[in-house]
Amino acid sequence: MPEFKRPHALCDVPLHYCPGCTHGIIHRLVAEVIDEMGIEGDTIGVCPVGCSVMAYDYFNCDMLEASHGRSPAVATGVKRANPDKFVFTYQGDGDLAAIGTAETVHAATRGENITVIFVNNTTYGMTGGQMAPTTLPGQITQTTPYGRNTSVEGFPVKMCEMLSQLDGVALAERVTVIDPKSVMTAKKAIRKGFEFQKNKQGFSIIEVLSTCPTNWGKTPIEALQRLKDEMIPYYPLGVYKEGAVR
Amino acid sequence: MTNDILLAGFGGQGILFIGKMLAYLGLYGEKQVSWLPSYGPEMRGGTCNCSVCVSDDPIGSPLVLEPDNLLVMNTPSYDKFIGSVKSGGNCFIDSTLIEAVCDRADISCFYVPATRLANENDLHGMANVILLGKMIKETGMADEAVIEKTVKKVVPPKKAHLIDANLKALKIGMSQ
Amino acid sequence: MSELTLMKGNEALAEAAIRAGCKCFFGYPITPQTEISAYLSKRMPKVGGVFLQAESEVAAINMVYGCAGSGIRCMTSSSSPGISLKTEGISYIAGADLPCVIINVQRGGPGLGGIQPSQADYWQVTRALGHGDFHVLVFAPSTVQEMADTVTKAFDLADKYRMPAVILADGLLGQMMEPVAFDENAEIKLSDASNKPWAATGHGNKRKHNIINSLYLQAAELEEKVRARFERYEQVKANETMAECYKTEDADIVVAAYGSTARLAKSAVELARKEGIKAGVFRPITLWPYPVKEINEACKNAKKALTVEMSMGQMVDDVKLALNCRIPVEFFGRTGGVIPGPAEILNKIKEMIGGDK
Numbered sequence: 001m002p003e004f005k006r007p008h009a010l011c012d013v014p015l016h017y018c019p020g021c022t023h024g025i026i027h028r029l030v031a032e033v034i035d036e037m038g039i040e041g042d043t044i045g046v047c048p049v050g051c052s053v054m055a056y057d058y059f060n061c062d063m064l065e066a067s068h069g070r071s072p073a074v075a076t077g078v079k080r081a082n083p084d085k086f087v088f089t090y091q092g093d094g095d096l097a098a099i100g101t102a103e104t105v106h107a108a109t110r111g112e113n114i115t116v117i118f119v120n121n122t123t124y125g126m127t128g129g130q131m132a133p134t135t136l137p138g139q140i141t142q143t144t145p146y147g148r149n150t151s152v153e154g155f156p157v158k159m160c161e162m163l164s165q166l167d168g169v170a171l172a173e174r175v176t177v178i179d180p181k182s183v184m185t186a187k188k189a190i191r192k193g194f195e196f197q198k199n200k201q202g203f204s205i206i207e208v209l210s211t212c213p214t215n216w217g218k219t220p221i222e223a224l225q226r227l228k229d230e231m232i233p234y235y236p237l238g239v240y241k242e243g244a245v246r
Numbered sequence: 247m248t249n250d251i252l253l254a255g256f257g258g259q260g261i262l263f264i265g266k267m268l269a270y271l272g273l274y275g276e277k278q279v280s281w282l283p284s285y286g287p288e289m290r291g292g293t294c295n296c297s298v299c300v301s302d303d304p305i306g307s308p309l310v311l312e313p314d315n316l317l318v319m320n321t322p323s324y325d326k327f328i329g330s331v332k333s334g335g336n337c338f339i340d341s342t343l344i345e346a347v348c349d350r351a352d353i354s355c356f357y358v359p360a361t362r363l364a365n366e367n368d369l370h371g372m373a374n375v376i377l378l379g380k381m382i383k384e385t386g387m388a389d390e391a392v393i394e395k396t397v398k399k400v401v402p403p404k405k406a407h408l409i410d411a412n413l414k415a416l417k418i419g420m421s422q
Numbered sequence: 423m424s425e426l427t428l429m430k431g432n433e434a435l436a437e438a439a440i441r442a443g444c445k446c447f448f449g450y451p452i453t454p455q456t457e458i459s460a461y462l463s464k465r466m467p468k469v470g471g472v473f474l475q476a477e478s479e480v481a482a483i484n485m486v487y488g489c490a491g492s493g494i495r496c497m498t499s500s501s502s503p504g505i506s507l508k509t510e511g512i513s514y515i516a517g518a519d520l521p522c523v524i525i526n527v528q529r530g531g532p533g534l535g536g537i538q539p540s541q542a543d544y545w546q547v548t549r550a551l552g553h554g555d556f557h558v559l560v561f562a563p564s565t566v567q568e569m570a571d572t573v574t575k576a577f578d579l580a581d582k583y584r585m586p587a588v589i590l591a592d593g594l595l596g597q598m599m600e601p602v603a604f605d606e607n608a609e610i611k612l613s614d615a616s617n618k619p620w621a622a623t624g625h626g627n628k629r630k631h632n633i634i635n636s637l638y639l640q641a642a643e644l645e646e647k648v649r650a651r652f653e654r655y656e657q658v659k660a661n662e663t664m665a666e667c668y669k670t671e672d673a674d675i676v677v678a679a680y681g682s683t684a685r686l687a688k689s690a691v692e693l694a695r696k697e698g699i700k701a702g703v704f705r706p707i708t709l710w711p712y713p714v715k716e717i718n719e720a721c722k723n724a725k726k727a728l729t730v731e732m733s734m735g736q737m738v739d740d741v742k743l744a745l746n747c748r749i750p751v752e753f754f755g756r757t758g759g760v761i762p763g764p765a766e767i768l769n770k771i772k773e774m775i776g777g778d779k
Binding site: 266280281282283304307308311390 | 428592594597599600601682685686687689690692761763764765
Binding site: 065068075 | 445446448472476477478480481484485486487488489490491492493494496510511515518556558622623624626627628631632633635636637701770
């Protein structure tokens with residue numbers, strides 16, 4: 001029976017995330033995959049601006065902190081210089097799907113051989129809960145106090161659906177981490193992303209639907225329920241694209 | 247001793263190419279040289295000119311505003327630059343394309359029907375080189391060995407079959 | 423050295439970058455730096471390097487951030503409007519103490535401006551190439567050979583001081599051809615991350631993890647980081663200034679000019695000397711750090727100084743600061759892509775000398 005302990009690829013430091021936020025679980029899954037593949041020494045991570053801005057203190061591999069939205073470009077620079085190393089980005093929805101859309105789309109269409117962990121919690125957590133590109137129609141945020149009105153603010157971006165249309169994408173999968181079963185599926189997807197990278201198959205993105213109890217104004221349990229009831233119907237889980245690009 | 251040269255015509259007439267030829271003639275003649283294109287958004291068909299400086303001393307301004315030698319291949323360039331030639335300087339004119347006759351008494355003008363000569367000698371598109379040949383002859387800026395070395399250098403390898411044609415065009419120009 | 427061959431400034435710079443070990447180039451098309459990208463797209467694959475055309479200048483500079491962060495010599499190039507887009511990334515690169523080389527083949531501005539040569543980005547590059555307290559090394563070549571030579575220097579000093587280095591050229595230098603020589607026997611050896619123990623290359627289970635970062639949320643910690651960087655800048659100022667003096671020894675009037683304008687100034691000084699005016703040229707090769715000692719030496723006998731630029735007057739501030747108002751400093755310039763002719767510069771020199779009599 002394996003002992004349950006902290007993965008080596010996760011540093012032994014307290015995380016700053018709010019109670020009930022699922023960043024901690026997602027960090028752990030990435031670290032477990034790095035451990036299981038034995039690639040910590042060959043892995044370079046790029047973290048974003050957003051709640052996970054300090055992920056460089058949490059992952060035990062070499063890390064770079066990118067400016068807002070530019071992680072895929074930074075990761076491209078790292079990967080082109082070190083094609084045999086594992087390079088991943090860890091980004092939130094504002095970072096990846098608003099300010100960094102161009103970098104995301106072009107890294108994807110180039111088939112940049114990196115793995116993107118995309119954490120979608122439908123809000124800008126770090127700055128206090130403003131509307132995100134993925135905020136659901138009707139969702140109340142600090143900057144949509146009457147609920148997101150699609151005739152004013154437009155519609156949410158569905159990144160996996162969008163990116164799955166690109167030839168350079170080897171894997172686009174949406175997962176979540178709200179119960180043991182979904183956690184196991186999420187881990188498998190992350191592992192797949194790193195395996196695809198190992199086989200030089202191209203760009204992989206794993207979108208993880210995540211909670212933000214603090215800015216949603218909910219308890220952790222209510223937040224998980226909201227994710228299940230409201231987010232999953234709009235952002236269906238599953239594999240949007242999987243296949244050898246190269 | 248400095249020789250400031252201005253070459254002008256339409257884009258596509260090979261103005262920049264003969265500029266490069268001139269610069270290499272200078273370089274292989276052990277002079278200091280510079281080559282500066284005037285560039286605009288238009289690549290073909292627009293006006294095009296090129297400054298070449300050949301000097302015994304390091305070149306200061308690579309931009310030729312008052313040429314010792316002017317070579318022109320269209321009327322707009324002739325009109326624009328003929329007044330800027332230094333007193334005592336030379337102007338080389340493709341008289342097939344430019345009807346004007348210069349009334350300046352302080353410069354020497356050489357009228358060469360370069361385009362017609364090119365067509366008559368099966369050297370289509372080489373009026374520029376013919377006119378350059380005339381400039382080389384009148385200024386005595388290069389000997390035969392340097393000319394041959396230059397042509398071999400500036401004609402790109404995939405157009406090597408044009409080396410002889412270029413040498414022929416230069417000779418026709420030099421015999422005018 | 424190889425046989426002298428004619429190359430455009432942009433091409434000579436690109437070739438020199440490869441010879442300096444630049445392994446990766448990230449760019450985005452813009453006139454008049456185009457030949458740099460075109461040249462490297464041909465050459466990089468042949469020497470085992472990387473050429474990548476990014477989706478924007480913003481992406482390109484962030485690719486440089488990633489590549490430099492993993493310890494590899496890399497470069498980007500652009501022209502004025504594109505450099506403005508890169509400033510965010512340059513600030514992060516400076517804040518993370520990363521070495522890289524950035525080329526600005528200047529064109530007229532502001533806004534889309536024009537595509538003719540200009541020197542209107544002097545303030546931007548020497549004062550604020552991005553937000554925050556930092557400097558970048560700035561080199562201003564004035565010949566095609568120097569376009570090549572300063573690139574090598576820029577890579578070396580960027581590595582030595584762990585800071586970005588900029589080559590501030592302009593459309594005239596980039597597009598003109600002059601003879602240039604490279605050492606043909608020199609082996610082309612693209613850089614690796616050895617000698618950069620700080621780089622994020624994968625720790626190989628041999629050391630603690632490296633972090634490339636510019637975020638310090640504790641004010642005191644950030645202050646300490648910035649102060650340490652500024653101590654390094656003092657060393658740069660003390661040791662790395664470069665300048666050329668031309669006929670300044672006996673000059674009554676010294677013309678200060680950099681880059682291609684310095685060539686025009688030299689021509690003007692030659693004309694002035696023919697008329698019996700004792701004029702000379704002071705040409706800073708590093709614009710940051712500014713060669714303060716050198717300009718004071720060049721102006722030791724001068725009664726007046728004239729700064730000539732292809733702008734409305736930007737470097738003139740540094741000339742005044744460096745000379746500390748010891749002698750009058752005047753300015754002459756053309757802007758918008760208009761190149762000041764030697765005759766116009768001579769007129770200004772004569773006007774200033776005439777005012778003396």
